[in-house]
Amino acid sequence: MVCLGCKKNIPIFKVICFGCLKIIYELSVNNSNEQKISSLFSYQEPLRSLVISAKVERNWLATQSLKKILSHSVRTQYLLEWADYVTPAPSSLWSRIHLKFDLAYILAHHLTRKTKATLVPPPWTTGWNISKQSKRKRRSPVHSTQAIPVDNRSKKNILLIDDVTTSGQTLNRLEKHFPHYNVRALCLCSAKS
Numbered sequence: 001m002v003c004l005g006c007k008k009n010i011p012i013f014k015v016i017c018f019g020c021l022k023i024i025y026e027l028s029v030n031n032s033n034e035q036k037i038s039s040l041f042s043y044q045e046p047l048r049s050l051v052i053s054a055k056v057e058r059n060w061l062a063t064q065s066l067k068k069i070l071s072h073s074v075r076t077q078y079l080l081e082w083a084d085y086v087t088p089a090p091s092s093l094w095s096r097i098h099l100k101f102d103l104a105y106i107l108a109h110h111l112t113r114k115t116k117a118t119l120v121p122p123p124w125t126t127g128w129n130i131s132k133q134s135k136r137k138r139r140s141p142v143h144s145t146q147a148i149p150v151d152n153r154s155k156k157n158i159l160l161i162d163d164v165t166t167s168g169q170t171l172n173r174l175e176k177h178f179p180h181y182n183v184r185a186l187c188l189c190s191a192k193s
Ligand SMILES: [Zn+2]
Pocket: 003, 004, 005, 006, 007, 008, 016, 017, 018, 019, 020, 021
């Protein structure tokens, strides 16, 4: 095996060497608690190679490393405490047509495994239409997707998960879709310089 960052030989079942992992942690971005969009790392080498390997080559070990890097962050833990619902950023139409590997979904799924937050489908699925969903639920109690319920007693929190982001467009769309929820986003890396 060779390191995805520096191409040095590394033990089997590893994709990145300790030195490159250290460089990734040095790419950490500071986020304040008030920020709506938190990005953990700057999208630079060797993190960039790790993300590309996971998304394009569907490298399982690279995906595992990204899951660990994301879930170990203090910022991630803070936001998972805050969130009632976690959802992956909807993938583009192009990726859906081409059945591209959905890293945002995999990361969101991983984060909800050990937390109180519930994983919900991204907005482009039918489950995201709250009014439609609640009507459907009243008629038939059995439904395969977990949708966000209507709850007027308190404002619930939705955390959007994305792998690489450059803009707050998706977050704005989500807010328009769910005016009665607090919406925040957590991105593994930010492509902004
Ligand atoms: Zn390396």
